[in-house]
Amino acid sequence: MCIIHRNSILLFSVVIFLCINVYANERVLIRLDEPDRQTVEKFISGNYDVASYHPEKYLDLVIEFSQYQLMLKEYPGIRILQTEEQIKANLHKGKDIDGYRNYEQTLAELQQIALDNPDICKLYNIGKSRGKEYSEMGISFYDDFNHDIWALKLSDNVEIEEDEPSFFFLGSHHAREPVSTEVVMELLNNMIDNYDSGTDMQNRINNSQIWFVPIVNPDGKKIVLTEQDIWWRKNICDNDLSLNFTDSIDGVDPNRNYGFWWGALGRSDEPFTLGYIGEEPFSEPEIQAVRNLIDSHHFVAGITYHSCGEMVLYPFGYEFNAIPPDINSISVLADKMAASIPSDLYGTYESFQCVGLYPTRGTTDDYAYGEHGIFCYTIETATEFIPPYSEALNVCNDNLDAAYILLDRVNSSALTGIVTDQVTKSFVVAEAYVEGIDNLGIFKEAYKSDEEFGRYYRILEPGEYNITFSAYGYIPVTIPNVTISSSEITNLDISLTPAAFRDISGYIAEDITGLPIKNAEIEINEYTSATTNDDGYFTLINIPYGNNSFEVSSPNFITQNTEIIIDETTAELNFNLSQGNFEDFEDHNFSTFNLSYDESYFDWYISSYMPRFGEFYARSGWIFETGWPSTLILRDSIAENGNISFALEISIISVGDTFEFIIDEEVIKVWNSVVRWTTVSFPVTTGFHTFTWEFNKNTSSDLDVHASIDNITFPRIIETGIENSDELLVKNCDLKQNFPNPFNPTTTIEFIINKSENVKLNIFNIKGELVAKIIDKILDQGSHRVIFDGRNLNSGLYFVSLEAGDFKQINSMLLLK
Ligand SMILES: [Zn+2]
Numbered sequence: 001m002c003i004i005h006r007n008s009i010l011l012f013s014v015v016i017f018l019c020i021n022v023y024a025n026e027r028v029l030i031r032l033d034e035p036d037r038q039t040v041e042k043f044i045s046g047n048y049d050v051a052s053y054h055p056e057k058y059l060d061l062v063i064e065f066s067q068y069q070l071m072l073k074e075y076p077g078i079r080i081l082q083t084e085e086q087i088k089a090n091l092h093k094g095k096d097i098d099g100y101r102n103y104e105q106t107l108a109e110l111q112q113i114a115l116d117n118p119d120i121c122k123l124y125n126i127g128k129s130r131g132k133e134y135s136e137m138g139i140s141f142y143d144d145f146n147h148d149i150w151a152l153k154l155s156d157n158v159e160i161e162e163d164e165p166s167f168f169f170l171g172s173h174h175a176r177e178p179v180s181t182e183v184v185m186e187l188l189n190n191m192i193d194n195y196d197s198g199t200d201m202q203n204r205i206n207n208s209q210i211w212f213v214p215i216v217n218p219d220g221k222k223i224v225l226t227e228q229d230i231w232w233r234k235n236i237c238d239n240d241l242s243l244n245f246t247d248s249i250d251g252v253d254p255n256r257n258y259g260f261w262w263g264a265l266g267r268s269d270e271p272f273t274l275g276y277i278g279e280e281p282f283s284e285p286e287i288q289a290v291r292n293l294i295d296s297h298h299f300v301a302g303i304t305y306h307s308c309g310e311m312v313l314y315p316f317g318y319e320f321n322a323i324p325p326d327i328n329s330i331s332v333l334a335d336k337m338a339a340s341i342p343s344d345l346y347g348t349y350e351s352f353q354c355v356g357l358y359p360t361r362g363t364t365d366d367y368a369y370g371e372h373g374i375f376c377y378t379i380e381t382a383t384e385f386i387p388p389y390s391e392a393l394n395v396c397n398d399n400l401d402a403a404y405i406l407l408d409r410v411n412s413s414a415l416t417g418i419v420t421d422q423v424t425k426s427f428v429v430a431e432a433y434v435e436g437i438d439n440l441g442i443f444k445e446a447y448k449s450d451e452e453f454g455r456y457y458r459i460l461e462p463g464e465y466n467i468t469f470s471a472y473g474y475i476p477v478t479i480p481n482v483t484i485s486s487s488e489i490t491n492l493d494i495s496l497t498p499a500a501f502r503d504i505s506g507y508i509a510e511d512i513t514g515l516p517i518k519n520a521e522i523e524i525n526e527y528t529s530a531t532t533n534d535d536g537y538f539t540l541i542n543i544p545y546g547n548n549s550f551e552v553s554s555p556n557f558i559t560q561n562t563e564i565i566i567d568e569t570t571a572e573l574n575f576n577l578s579q580g581n582f583e584d585f586e587d588h589n590f591s592t593f594n595l596s597y598d599e600s601y602f603d604w605y606i607s608s609y610m611p612r613f614g615e616f617y618a619r620s621g622w623i624f625e626t627g628w629p630s631t632l633i634l635r636d637s638i639a640e641n642g643n644i645s646f647a648l649e650i651s652i653i654s655v656g657d658t659f660e661f662i663i664d665e666e667v668i669k670v671w672n673s674v675v676r677w678t679t680v681s682f683p684v685t686t687g688f689h690t691f692t693w694e695f696n697k698n699t700s701s702d703l704d705v706h707a708s709i710d711n712i713t714f715p716r717i718i719e720t721g722i723e724n725s726d727e728l729l730v731k732n733c734d735l736k737q738n739f740p741n742p743f744n745p746t747t748t749i750e751f752i753i754n755k756s757e758n759v760k761l762n763i764f765n766i767k768g769e770l771v772a773k774i775i776d777k778i779l780d781q782g783s784h785r786v787i788f789d790g791r792n793l794n795s796g797l798y799f800v801s802l803e804a805g806d807f808k809q810i811n812s813m814l815l816l817k
Pocket residue numbers: 173174177306307
């Protein structure tokens with residue numbers, strides 16, 4: 001490394017630069033040394049082009065020169081790191097070779113490597129770029145962007161998938177980070193060059209399957225390397241539909257487009273932003289290609305290279321407090337890799353959890369780890385995103401050891417084995433659950449053995465663990481005190497005994513009337529399901545003994561989730577569903593309960609980003625000013641003691657933010673940390689109540705902190721069994737006498753309306769107080785019937801009031817207990 005040499009050149013050029021005339025609108029790369037957290041949040045939330053951020057050390061921004069001059073007043077220490085001219089020079093005037101590889105050179109080299117090493121290298125076309133898609137659609141501007149995404153597999157027996165751990169190395173997600181392609185290519189060349197018999201390198205290659213994708217974003221790379229815009233970061237998705245590339249508007253950030261906790265932070269759902277997340281997760285063909293690769297091989301670990309910052313980053317990044325369950329082993333490996341890479345400025349690279357910089361969503365790391373448990377790292381190489389090429393070569397060499405540490409990690413202090421069916425000996429996709437790891441941290445998908453070989457890998461720190469293997473239809477097995485040694489990989493093969501099976505039948509009915517519900521769905525463990533017939537009966541085939549999760553649902557009824565142990569004594573299973581009050585926002589509005597936000601400064605809205613139930617849910621509004629809450633209010637009459645329940649998700653990423661659930665004036669519960677979708681339930685009493693969901697933000701950052709709710713239910717009471725018969729032509733409205741009367745506790749109320757109308761049906765007590773709101777909505781013309789349940793009311797005289805347009809009628813009825 002040439003630390004002093006390089007810095008003096010840098011200093012020298014800055015001095016020269018400041019003496020010459022610069023156009024005010026030309027962009028420059030500036031550096032703020034040792035920024036405090038507030039300053040960093042200000043720039044990140046202010047939608048600045050953040051080139052790099054190294055906590056407590058520096059923050060690099062790309063800004064216009066005129067803006068730099070203005071900023072000097074507030075931040076006198078700010079300095080220009082690189083000008084556009086310098087970066088262009090870096091692209092071309094390398095000392096040793098001509099400069100950074102472009103797409104054509106990279107592809108030619110990959111083809112040559114595959115040709116020269118057919119036993120261990122195979123080149124795959126794994127997808128196409130946006131530009132190629134457009135070109136194939138006949139949009140001629142994009143004929144120059146006819147790019148494919150290429151992956152080279154390195155292993156012995158390269159033609160076939162073997163029972164070996166797989167690894168990936170990815171480059172150039174971001175267009176202006178060409179050094180990342182160089183690192184991937186250098187690693188590939190270095191491994192092949194050292195593939196000599198009997199060497200560690202040969203063992204490495206023969207015993208694993210290593211995938212190299214040097215250019216994830218070839219279109220963007222071309223924009224940079226042809227100097228059309230050297231600051232370009234995204235792909236070239238045609239956001240403004242101009243049929244050509246529009247600087248500053250087009251493009252999706254490839255490293256924000258993955259589908260694990262995909263979603264907007266700040267203004268990143270607006271196309272012109274640098275971190276534009278795209279229209280939906282995996283909207284971009286480049287990222288579909290990488291996803292398909294990641295999903296279809298048994299990857300244990302991988303690195304995605306970027307520049308710059310000299311950091312090794314590990315998941316999660318999607319929000320503060322999102323601690324990965326594997327935090328210990330995943331961070332220790334990050335530390336080891338970081339310590340192996342010399343830094344130009346600070347001795348060695350440093351390691352951080354991604355979110356230690358600032359939250360990012362939809363990244364490769366979060367997807368690979370969250371979805372598949374892959375130990376995926378982002379390495380921010382170099383100190384500038386386009387260093388001079390001669391330095392890029394140093395960066396490549398410096399990064400080799402870290403890649404080998406990653407590849408060798410699986411050889412020690414890890415657990416592997418295959419899971420088979422004890423009877424058939426076939427491989428089983430089973431969850432390998434490690435106590436003390438998988439029950440900690442934040443949610444991620446369960447780690448499972450692969451389909452092809454039944455193989456699992458768990459990277460663990462040395463120690464003793466209790467490990468449970470489970471799969472649907474099998475009896476779970478817990479192996480206590482499995483010793484993980486620091487010197488070798490522990491092998492633990494498991495054969496699972498199939499659980500006994502039996503068929504189960506039963507009946508699904510409406511709870512009050514006992515009437516059968518036809519076409520209701522009953523689903524078990526998301527594996528098998530059945531539908532009720534016209535008489536409400538269902539039969540489920542081959543349900544394994546043991547604990548099973550049942551979900552019973554039907555439109556207009558509250559979905560029921562229960563755990564039931566099935567064994568030889570299990571008799572017929574019957575379920576009762578409540579119609580009740582239920583808001584699932586699937587109408588894409590707040591109307592079911594007349595939810596309002598009249599005390600809110602920032603309105604709640606209906607969102608479809610990553611719903612947990614159905615397609616839509618309600619999400620707190622965007623808060624720009626501290627102290628102004630985003631509040632959702634529900635006022636309704638409850639006629640039966642019971643519970644109000646709702647599904648809840650909270651993303652709180654700064655200390656002091658809170659989410660409150662309030663009934664009337666009383667704060668029932670306060671949350672102040674991240675909550676994954678979960679259903680909560682609180683007691684509620686008969687009578688009229690105001691329910692308030694309130695999100696409060698106490699920090700000034702405009703990052704997307706929010707709370708979401710879905711599936712609100714509360715004690716049904718009231719509206720049950722509305723039936724409509726449109727056979728007879730109706731001339732007059734009529735509220736018929738309830739039957740039976742007197743009643744205990746239920747009675748049927750029938751009424752007729754002569755045209756489609758908003759109908760209110762309410763029950764009052766003898767003091768004239770509203771005790772139950774039965775109906776408040778538009779009903780069709782015809783006869784309607786509801787069943788009223790008075791089990792929580794005292795004996796006495798009550799009044800039923802029907803209002804339909806101008807029509808109004810009140811009947812009395814007697815509850816006798
Ligand atoms: Zn990057």
